[in-house]
Amino acid sequence: MPVSTAFCLFFLCVLALPQSAFSQTPPTTAVYIAGTESNVALTQHMSGLIQNELGEEFSLRPFKPGQTSQDDNSLVITLGPDAFALVRQESRSVPVLALLVDEQFIKGYTDRPGEQRLGAIFYAPPLIRQAVAGKVILPHATRVSMLATPDSVEIYEQLTEQLPAFGMEGQVFVVTNNDNLISTLIRALEYGDFLLAAPDNGIYNPRTIKHILLTTYRRNRIVIGPSQAYVKAGALASTYIPLTLVAELAADVINEYQVSNQFPPPIYPDNFKLEINEQVARSLNIPLPSRQELVDAIKERLSASMEGGHD
Secondary structure, three states: OOOHHHHHHHHHHHOOOOOHHHOOOOEEEEEEEEEEEEEEEEHHHHHHHHHHHHHHOOOEEEEOOOOHHHOOOOOEEEEEEHHHHHHHOOOOOOOOOEEEEOOOHHHHHHOOOOOOOEEEEEEEEEEHHHHHHHHHOOOOOOEEEEOOOOOHHHHHHHHHHHHHOOEEEEEEOOOOOHHHHHHHHHHHHHOEEEEEEEOOOOOOOOOOHHHHHHHHHHHOOOOOOOOOHHHHHHEEEEOOOOOOHHHHHHHHHHHHHHHOOOOOOEEEEOEEEEEEEEEHHHHHOOOOOHHHHHHHHHHHHHHHHHHHOOO
């Protein structure tokens, strides 16, 4: 057979081969996401944001109960404390990236002996940032009031040590039972220029928030925090982390874990936004610049304090 004829036959055979013989789609890495049945919309929204950030190299799949008995090596993303607790109860060894949780909750797990393969991106704003937001909004403020139950006093311990660096001091007023919530609140408002609210369900919950807000405003005081939802209910302001940023950071952490097989330390996102209830501000005659100006001022004060602490 002439050489040219043999070459033509070989070329035709090559063309007849399936495309997969030359290029194969690289395998995707499975990552599971566990949400809560009470907020399916949030789970779907976060799944879409995270999958978009991860790209085609990862396949984000719903977590199903009992799954870790079959696979305890694939990373699981959890949304909120309930989902995290569910996955951790099922397996202490599966790698978990906890989202939409606060520092106090995760600390309860990281302090346990033998706890490994755990990462977190904190969602609740740092209390010092909330306090500085109150100071920027009320420049004359020098005293910060805080309410706590006997079980949640420690939430504010670090904050009271940090406040003097920003020209403030703080005091925690302990609510020993539901019956003395309002009387304790009134004493707190007599002391402080504003009330700083932490994510403490024992104090701030749907049953109590209306009474807290009404009592506070009748005494010409404001509430800062604990979240966007409470600002919509009547608190004056709260810093918060956009979910898009949470998704971006989650993708970064997952990529780092895939390379090193280790999570970085739990982190507070540096960037944030500010939610403001402008109607409340108007009713209390509090003039406010734009949200971005307020955010810039908060960042500037926090940055200046950190630089001063390094000197």
